[in-house]
Amino acid sequence: MATITPPKDPESDPRVKAVFDDIRATRGTDFINNVWRYLAFDPGLLEQTWAEVKAVMAAPTALEPKVKEMIYAAVSIANSCEYCTHSHLAAARAKGMTPAEQADFFRVVASAGKTNHLLNGLRIPVDDAFLMDKE
Amino acid sequence: MATITPPKDPESDPRVKAVFDDIRATRGTDFINNVWRYLAFDPGLLEQTWAEVKAVMAAPTALEPKVKEMIYAAVSIANSCEYCTHSHLAAARAKGMTPAEQADFFRVVASAGKTNHLLNGLRIPVDDAFLMDKE
Amino acid sequence: MATITPPKDPESDPRVKAVFDDIRATRGTDFINNVWRYLAFDPGLLEQTWAEVKAVMAAPTALEPKVKEMIYAAVSIANSCEYCTHSHLAAARAKGMTPAEQADFFRVVASAGKTNHLLNGLRIPVDDAFLMDKE
Amino acid sequence: MATITPPKDPESDPRVKAVFDDIRATRGTDFINNVWRYLAFDPGLLEQTWAEVKAVMAAPTALEPKVKEMIYAAVSIANSCEYCTHSHLAAARAKGMTPAEQADFFRVVASAGKTNHLLNGLRIPVDDAFLMDKE
């Protein structure tokens, strides 16, 4: 399926093992999903990607974790990223998204897709009231 | 700017006036933004679009209003819909999104854009653990 | 606005003049819109682009001209191409698209945008009945 | 494959059965494709989605059914929605799209994709003549 070859025994590389250990500790699970196993083909890219995802998604920030995962999944759906859609909806569920919230999420994403196409077709000028950098 | 011509006096049409009145009542403001003024070119399309936006975004549902606006804005950014990005970020602010939450929102959207491109390039197989319809 | 500099006097180049003459003859109008004036920065790219657009859109083919322009505009809206959205909706109008058809067009494009996002989120397996290359 | 779990016996829910019965009656076939079987996970979302698709695509409107399916498929291709591309091209064929028209459709969609990228790269200003809301 992939455009790169994942290493057969990724944790034999100590840089990869350190990242996998941190993923397991941060998430409190032994499960390492495929994106990390494949990214191990380039330990530097693995380290940077995990460091960013950890800082943005796992560290406490202004938005609650469940909400951040739903925003992440919304972008992934619009970009037709199959892997990211699956992994971030799974993460949202793990972080407390209820079935009713997931159904609501799909309604919002679908309506956004609809009006995005309507507005990209109508090409209506943006209201001055929305601009935050007007003089 | 637009691909259609908005009516000069939209509220002279009673169907348009009814929608505008409902927008003002629902939002508690006299401000009618451009999307509704332009959509008045087709009263049926105006009615349907407002009915859907009202039901999904203004009615109480499982997710809180601010979060729904952020999800809507996230999709709009990924679809490069300039009008929708402006209007739904303005709506999120009106519904309580703080500056810290908006900065956090941009971080999440940016990281999603990054890993969406990484995964759409690597084409890694989806983990079985993520599939909700497996037998 | 642009990333390239259009020539000040494009028709002083005989290759450009030949393309512009053919555009005027094919369309039965003296109006040369900006895309051709700017593409004149590279006469080869101008020639190839016009030859393709002429063969696909101006020559008689299985679909009627108005329908082809609407399909073209639909793709352009989904790709958020502002110039193409404007130029191909204008072309559709010039080739007979009525206001009622344009409103209908926007309804279809908007609903497609909606269900595209719903399905890209739900990731439902394609029915075998739809596959044209199954054994 | 999917991010939600479809009900095992969807028609045991009377709201789902009512939608499925209407799909069968509207289309004149017993075949219920996967999108409806999966959407049955949320009867409200199923009802709303079918009501919209029926009103826009199955009811008589200004554009003929075959043309609407092709416009729908064009948007779906640009959004890389695999399911929608398959289902709406199948619907277009069922509503009379000939092989020659389908080949023509692909030519138009491909050329639109080409010039969308060219114009999104060149960033050429839109001609005043195209703007429908200029003073």
Added chain:
Amino acid sequence: MATITPPKDPESDPRVKAVFDDIRATRGTDFINNVWRYLAFDPGLLEQTWAEVKAVMAAPTALEPKVKEMIYAAVSIANSCEYCTHSHLAAARAKGMTPAEQADFFRVVASAGKTNHLLNGLRIPVDDAFLMDKE
């Protein structure tokens, strides 16, 4: 998988055979990948597509072949075209892209995806200094 049916014995059509022979000669290999086998469903579309790909990608032009394949793959990733992502990364490797260059390519594509989303969200005005057609 596909929306069209490829011919069972494509080279029995002399127009298809001529294209396949030219692909083999141009590339110096007997391998004909699926896109050409499937496009044989419409010999005219096959001929035009191969003629364009050959002229743009196989003929000597200003950019080196490896770089052109990476640019092609970058567009394909952003458009979530699975087939094109695979085929053009394979072509880039065949034309000399090293593993270090491929890892670098993924870093650039991922960072572009990130800042594209950041800028499509922030909607910052383009600097005058970047505009090539200003008076």
Added chain:
Amino acid sequence: MATITPPKDPESDPRVKAVFDDIRATRGTDFINNVWRYLAFDPGLLEQTWAEVKAVMAAPTALEPKVKEMIYAAVSIANSCEYCTHSHLAAARAKGMTPAEQADFFRVVASAGKTNHLLNGLRIPVDDAFLMDKE
């Protein structure tokens, strides 16, 4: 134009000044383009974004700087990011992209957009020969 308000005197914040100084030193110019002036609304986001762009685009890596800017611009065009398209084509020119190379770049990007749409429409199975992780 923007969804955030840039600070009036960004360099009064020492964190912002440090980033601007590093941009000037890295690029050898006093010109600070708008993206950095606006990102100063959040010094942390400014620092992280510049650190990533500097590491990926300004530091010596496997690919030459000009090529990296073209790959970056290609992604930006496909994502319809107007600011990024302008800024990275300007950067490519500053790093040595010739007019002939820029014209060639547009040809490749346009052909990629074309076949991306063709293949996303045809949904042809990926050849086994392209898969790098097959057993």
